[in-house]
Amino acid sequence: MRYELSVNGQTVAVDVAPDTPMLWVLRDHLDLTGTKYGCGGGYCGACTIYVDGNIARSCQTPVSTVADMAISTIEALHENHPKLVEVWEANNVPQCGYCQSGQLMAAAALLDRNDSPSDADIDAAMTGNICRCGTYTRIRAAIHEVAAYDATRKGSEEDAA
Amino acid sequence: MNIANVSRRNFLKGSGVFVLGAALPARANLPDGSITAAFEPNLFVALDTDGTVTVTSHRSEMGQGIRTAIAQVVADELDADWSRVKLAQAPGDAKYGDQNTDGSRSILMNYDRLRDAGATARLMLRQAAAAKWGVPLEEVSAENHMVAHAGSGQSADYGELAADASMLPVPEKVSRKSEAEHRFIGKPVVHVDNGDIARGKGNYGADVKLPNMATAVIVRCPWLGGGVAKVADPAPRPGLIGLEVIDPAPPAGPMFAPWGGVAVLAEDTWTALSVARELEIEWTASPNQSFGSEPLTAELKAMLESPGQTLFDIGNVDAAFDSDGQELSAVYATPFLGHMPMEPPAAVASVEDGKCQVFASVQDPQSTRGLVSQYLSMPLENVDIRVTLLGGAFGRKSKPDFVLEAVELSKRLKRPVRVQWTREDDVRHDYYHAASAQFHRAMVDEKGHPTAWLQRTAFPSITTVFSGQALMPAEWELEMGFTNLPYRVSNQRMESAGIRPGVRVGWMRSVCNIFHSFSANVFADEMAALGGRDAIEHRLEMLAEGGEMEVPGMQPPPGHAMDIGRLRHVIEKVRELSDWDRERQEGTGLGFAVHHSFRSYVAVVLEARMEAGRPRVTNSYVALDCGTHVNPDTCAAQMEGAVVFGLSLALDGEITMKDGMVEQSNFHDYPMLRMNEAPPTTVHVVPSQGRLPAGVGEPGVPPVAPALSNALFAATGTRYRSLPIRMA
Ligand code: FES
Ligand code: FES
Numbered sequence: 006m007r008y009e010l011s012v013n014g015q016t017v018a019v020d021v022a023p024d025t026p027m028l029w030v031l032r033d034h035l036d037l038t039g040t041k042y043g044c045g046g047g048y049c050g051a052c053t054i055y056v057d058g059n060i061a062r063s064c065q066t067p068v069s070t071v072a073d074m075a076i077s078t079i080e081a082l083h084e085n086h087p088k089l090v091e092v093w094e095a096n097n098v099p100q101c102g103y104c105q106s107g108q109l110m111a112a113a114a115l116l117d118r119n120d121s122p123s124d125a126d127i128d129a130a131m132t133g134n135i136c137r138c139g140t141y142t143r144i145r146a147a148i149h150e151v152a153a154y155d156a157t158r159k160g161s162e163e164d165a166a
Numbered sequence: 167m168n169i170a171n172v173s174r175r176n177f178l179k180g181s182g183v184f185v186l187g188a189a190l191p192a193r194a195n196l197p198d199g200s201i202t203a204a205f206e207p208n209l210f211v212a213l214d215t216d217g218t219v220t221v222t223s224h225r226s227e228m229g230q231g232i233r234t235a236i237a238q239v240v241a242d243e244l245d246a247d248w249s250r251v252k253l254a255q256a257p258g259d260a261k262y263g264d265q266n267t268d269g270s271r272s273i274l275m276n277y278d279r280l281r282d283a284g285a286t287a288r289l290m291l292r293q294a295a296a297a298k299w300g301v302p303l304e305e306v307s308a309e310n311h312m313v314a315h316a317g318s319g320q321s322a323d324y325g326e327l328a329a330d331a332s333m334l335p336v337p338e339k340v341s342r343k344s345e346a347e348h349r350f351i352g353k354p355v356v357h358v359d360n361g362d363i364a365r366g367k368g369n370y371g372a373d374v375k376l377p378n379m380a381t382a383v384i385v386r387c388p389w390l391g392g393g394v395a396k397v398a399d400p401a402p403r404p405g406l407i408g409l410e411v412i413d414p415a416p417p418a419g420p421m422f423a424p425w426g427g428v429a430v431l432a433e434d435t436w437t438a439l440s441v442a443r444e445l446e447i448e449w450t451a452s453p454n455q456s457f458g459s460e461p462l463t464a465e466l467k468a469m470l471e472s473p474g475q476t477l478f479d480i481g482n483v484d485a486a487f488d489s490d491g492q493e494l495s496a497v498y499a500t501p502f503l504g505h506m507p508m509e510p511p512a513a514v515a516s517v518e519d520g521k522c523q524v525f526a527s528v529q530d531p532q533s534t535r536g537l538v539s540q541y542l543s544m545p546l547e548n549v550d551i552r553v554t555l556l557g558g559a560f561g562r563k564s565k566p567d568f569v570l571e572a573v574e575l576s577k578r579l580k581r582p583v584r585v586q587w588t589r590e591d592d593v594r595h596d597y598y599h600a601a602s603a604q605f606h607r608a609m610v611d612e613k614g615h616p617t618a619w620l621q622r623t624a625f626p627s628i629t630t631v632f633s634g635q636a637l638m639p640a641e642w643e644l645e646m647g648f649t650n651l652p653y654r655v656s657n658q659r660m661e662s663a664g665i666r667p668g669v670r671v672g673w674m675r676s677v678c679n680i681f682h683s684f685s686a687n688v689f690a691d692e693m694a695a696l697g698g699r700d701a702i703e704h705r706l707e708m709l710a711e712g713g714e715m716e717v718p719g720m721q722p723p724p725g726h727a728m729d730i731g732r733l734r735h736v737i738e739k740v741r742e743l744s745d746w747d748r749e750r751q752e753g754t755g756l757g758f759a760v761h762h763s764f765r766s767y768v769a770v771v772l773e774a775r776m777e778a779g780r781p782r783v784t785n786s787y788v789a790l791d792c793g794t795h796v797n798p799d800t801c802a803a804q805m806e807g808a809v810v811f812g813l814s815l816a817l818d819g820e821i822t823m824k825d826g827m828v829e830q831s832n833f834h835d836y837p838m839l840r841m842n843e844a845p846p847t848t849v850h851v852v853p854s855q856g857r858l859p860a861g862v863g864e865p866g867v868p869p870v871a872p873a874l875s876n877a878l879f880a881a882t883g884t885r886y887r888s889l890p891i892r893m894a
Contacts, residue, residue: 022404022436029436033381038373039366041557043508044589045439048833051508079366094360097799100807101229102363103370103508103557128842135833137508137558138229139810141844143803 008072012037013081023069027061028052030068031078039079039106043135050134053107054078060114079106086113088154092147100138107134112148120159121152196374197525197552198222198254205328207290207336209262210240210283212254217311217325219246222254224262225272226529227359228507228556228563229807230863231800232272234357236280238350238796239273243284243343246324247311248350253358258531258551266530268564270764270861273796277859278342285340287331294330295322345855352855354799359555370557371527372512376582379514380407382575383438383586385445386427386595389826390669391417391452393426398446405437406430409445410578412571417452418634420670422537424571425595431579435586455826457668459502463601465665466624467497470605474622474661475638477649481657486609486618494696495607498685500889502821503599504836505674509557510592515572516582521548522573527556529564537566538573560675560811565597593836594828597672598821600626604685609657614697614704618657623648623682626667638664639678647682647868650717652733652762653690653708668826675811679763679868681889687759687872688887691879701758701876702741709734725858726765732791732852733762736769739789739850744771754784755880759869764861766792767852770809770869772845774877779893781878783813783845788866791852794859802849805866809847812870814839820890 009018012035019034028045031037031054043051045064052063055077083090089112092098099105108131115122115130122130127145136144201220203212212220221240223233233253241251256262264275288308295313296303299320306315314321345352362368387393393414400406414426428447432438487493513526522542528534531551539546556563568585576583587595602625608616627643629636639662649660674680694704712731722728737760740746746756753775760769773785788805795801818837822829830836875886884894 025436033434044833046832083365090364093364097357099363101558102368105363106366131841135838139807141841142806142847
């Protein structure tokens with residue numbers, strides 16, 4: 006089947022079976038390999054993408070269900086979340102890095118809807134993403150740091166206004 | 167990002183939207199081969215005329231930060247501008263020396279060599295400038311990518327001197343910087359691959375794409391040594407290339423032979439996966455079908471009831487046990503474990519025109535090269551092994567069976583093939599960290615100290631993978647936390663026993679130290695409790711006052727004997743860090759463990775309680791002495807990761823086998839610790855610059871599980887002597 010897709014703001018088309026998960030459409034057919042395969046069962050979050058702004062497990066998302074929706078992937082994340090990416094790098098959050106696309110996507114989604122997440126909010130938002138290397142404490146700290154930065158910036162914008 | 171390319175091609179084709187077929191242009195970001203530059207004084211440094219320095223990493227990156235560490239060491243001695251340093255990844259080649267990234271020893275083995283590599287290049291740049299300017303060498307300095315002569319005011323960028331320097335003979339002796347002069351060594355430098363990783367551009371084994379590449383998903387026989395008796399042809403479907411039957415691995419001593427099964431070859435992964443799921447296969451029998459993990463554990467425990475092979479024997483343990491006094495004995499058991507690297511094994515191979523090229527996430531490209539050469543009966547020089555980033559490895563990717571699968575299939579298909587393991591394949595066909603059991607028996611004095619101590623350990627050795635006959639644990643396996651324990655008692659005997667398992671054994675991060683540290687640290691805690699003693703006070707008393715300790719069987723290289731003073735120091739540090747003497751909250755306990763492995767010293771305290779029948783760890787503290795360290799932030803990160811890794815195995819780590827088949831399959835039944843259970847971790851890295859460098863990637867793991875068991879005893883009064891820790 007031929008599907009037209011909107012991926013990271015571009016229109017592309019692929020010819021694949023309807024049940025093909027977006028994970029493999031991205032990796033095999035669109036050469037966007039930043040989205041990772043970790044389990045294929047919805048357990049690990051390595052394959053996290055956004056579909057119409059919502060978090061989705063791309064290994065559980067058949068291409069046929071997202072044809073009219075806006076898909077975005079880790080490759081575009083830094084454009085909208087430069088501070089998050091910067092803090093992630095500067096704090097040496099990644100170890101092997103394989104889970105980190107998914108971690109970053111989940112963290113960005115959390116910060117989009119909650120500008121000052123508590124530890125419990127972080128637990129709730131991030132527990133679906135496994136990191137075998139065990140970078141959780143740094144992920145937590147990085148999320149807090151970005152939230153604090155955004156708060157200061159918002160504060161100073163309000164002061165200026 | 168290739169979307170832009172897609173749009174461009176779409177424009178060129180003049181149609182509304184470009185439809186992508188299976189064949190895509192090869193990705194640009196393939197791992198490096200050999201580097202060429204204007205000035206290459208040695209294997210590790212290449213300098214271009216524009217001043218770009220390319221440092222070659224000959225060790226595999228799996229999250230331990232080695233690429234960054236190698237660059238730090240070389241760039242420091244070269245006195246380079248960090249922003250102009252790039253990394254290249256060496257292919258497997260004996261010219262680099264040992265490339266087996268295993269055993270936490272990359273820096274230990276290469277520190278001086280890498281320093282010399284950088285210092286040599288720096289000296290030659292100074293020599294080139296001195297000759298060019300006609301001034302004495304001693305008056306020429308080199309700093310931050312710039313060579314200068316103060317007297318004449320002349321200066322030149324490193325790049326400008328590259329061509330001149332390349333004409334000079336390479337000096338045999340160079341002097342290294344003093345510690346005070348270090349700019350990158352010992353500093354918390356940001357890892358070189360972070361930028362790519364955070365933008366989805368990190369290139370792992372599974373990400374490599376070659377022109378005309380096919381993808382294979384292999385349905386392997388559920389038991390080791392079985393093969394394909396019958397397989398029905400699948401219905402044709404778009405993208406499906408066909409099936410290939412892979413011969414069974416030997417049922418005993420399989421080494422790295424491909425595991426028998428049916429490979430589904432397709433133009434894309436999903437087609438291969440879909441067909442693989444529906445295949446109907448009849449398998450041939452194997453003697454391993456009678457294997458079960460539960461009977462194996464029962465057998466290991468039974469073995470502990472009678473004497474094993476004596477490894478160490480002083481005084482008279484038997485006579486001491488016949489005398490009056492308090493006796494304590496306990497049996498400990500640990501299960502099989504899976505490595506579960508986040509990236510399941512994946513390899514790309516292209517066998518063509520008498521040559522073979524491989525792209526894979528392997529820990530040892532050099533031995534992989536040898537194996538592939540042997541496998542294909544192809545001269546070594548025709549085999550090229552390129553190393554991608556490793557999406558975790560923990561020992562799994564030092565076994566290149568998955569590379570041989572790709573090689574075999576590419577040879578048959580006459581086109582490049584990527585073999586993609588599923589998570590289920592990974593869980594069911596791992597080289598497992600072996601199950602084990604230990605027996606400890608001691609006569610204990612009124613202060614809780616052993617006056618006689620009998621220790622027995624039993625486990626299947628990794629040597630059973632390499633030989634159909636091997637039975638007993640190897641000496642080096644026993645030197646991992648058993649014969650080299652730091653406690654000396656006047657009557658002491660150590661014994662071992664082995665058994666052959668019906669699965670492949672392959673050690674995980676920190677090897678036999680995991681179970682040996684578990685039993686020894688919990689037993690020591692039991693002795694302390696029997697004497698009504700504070701665990702840390704008691705442990706310090708069990709150790710010598712200081713000095714070096716001779717450990718049986720262990721022949722450390724010069725400067726690497728066990729230093730009891732350093733061991734004591736990490737214990738004292740973790741006591742302080744955890745505020746050990748604080749008042750405990752009701753139902754919460756602090757547990758302590760210490761272990762020396764990979765030549766490093768690590769002490770851990772965990773704060774834990776039981777919550778609805780499951781341990782909850784609320785805080786963790788780690789003190790590490792790893793000698794000279796290149797990047798203290800990496801050291802801290804490795805300890806943080808080790809706590810999570812150790813807790814994963816302590817809480818949930820258990821692979822079971824029945825009828826030769828593994829009973830788990832994915833993260834739902836072989837869970838990993840997640841964010842909601844990860845405790846805060848406070849790490850202290852002992853300033854130890856000037857000492858020989860030691861391991862960092864592995865030694866944090868062994869003290870974690872026993873610290874948890876001890877914390878739960880403090881919290882609840884129940885002893886947990888088996889892993890994973892489960893409520894009775
Ligand atoms: S790969 Fe999709 S959740 Fe694990
Ligand atoms: S960084 Fe390796 S799995 Fe998360």
